[in-house]
Amino acid sequence: MGEAKRRRSEAANMVQRGTVQVGVVGDPSGVTTATINVDERHAGSLSAFMDEFARQNPHDRRSSVPCGTCRQCCWHPTVDVDKSVERPEDLAHLDLVVREDGKTVIRKRPDGACVHLGDGGCTVYKHRPRACRSYDCRIYSAFGILPTFNGDRHAPYWKFTLRSVRDYAVAIAARLSTMLASVDGHDDDNSAMQAAGHRYSQVMPRSLTALMRIPASERDQVIASAQSDGVLPPDAFEYRAP
Ligand code: SF4
Numbered sequence: 001m002g003e004a005k006r007r008r009s010e011a012a013n014m015v016q017r018g019t020v021q022v023g024v025v026g027d028p029s030g031v032t033t034a035t036i037n038v039d040e041r042h043a044g045s046l047s048a049f050m051d052e053f054a055r056q057n058p059h060d061r062r063s064s065v066p067c068g069t070c071r072q073c074c075w076h077p078t079v080d081v082d083k084s085v086e087r088p089e090d091l092a093h094l095d096l097v098v099r100e101d102g103k104t105v106i107r108k109r110p111d112g113a114c115v116h117l118g119d120g121g122c123t124v125y126k127h128r129p130r131a132c133r134s135y136d137c138r139i140y141s142a143f144g145i146l147p148t149f150n151g152d153r154h155a156p157y158w159k160f161t162l163r164s165v166r167d168y169a170v171a172i173a174a175r176l177s178t179m180l181a182s183v184d185g186h187d188d189d190n191s192a193m194q195a196a197g198h199r200y201s202q203v204m205p206r207s208l209t210a211l212m213r214i215p216a217s218e219r220d221q222v223i224a225s226a227q228s229d230g231v232l233p234p235d236a237f238e239y240r241a242p
């Protein structure tokens, strides 16, 4: 999607200010949550999003986030650039520096933003690196992790709708995976997300099988229990009867 089209998508993606309960990265018990003020956006069916996300090549994903006017991830602490996989014509437009640890990254402005961030958004949009093309903050919301940039900037919170049994199975598996992964302790959003994603591939099939076995008449009770146990925080999703 071009930058202009990306901006126009704001209208179809109404933002409201909301509070969201998210897990606290770094809490070894995995149960501490914080309520944070963020922009809240609607994200549609959770299972449809997750299925599409899984279909894409993780090494060359073309994310289709309807960012609107959000630019928060352009304050990400590092925008890595792997020169061996980027196109030379893209590299020619990027202002790169090599850090002491040997990593090539995009230069930062003194205020912490990417040097290519302008008033109207990314000034090198067509040539942005893979890290930017593939970044999809919605996956973090699905797992109950809120990306934070430059100390106090947050990605929006994407509120998914749960209406099918598969939606509920995905939601329970994702949130349980984050809880399980946080037991190992993580001090940043990305490592927490990677660990939770790894657990998810093991937990999801069991979550789906277990939910399918429960008679439809008893599913409301199971969902209510998951909400009161904190696995499915009441404000985290839009709930519809499965
Ligand atoms: S934080 Fe999310 S919504 Fe905001 S610019 Fe980045 S990808 Fe888009």
Ligand code: SF4
Residues within 6 Å of the ligand: 073, 074, 075, 079, 106, 114, 115, 116, 117, 118, 121, 122, 123, 124, 125, 128, 129, 132
């Ligand atoms: S290259 Fe563009 S999209 Fe990537 S961080 Fe910089 S301004 Fe944002």
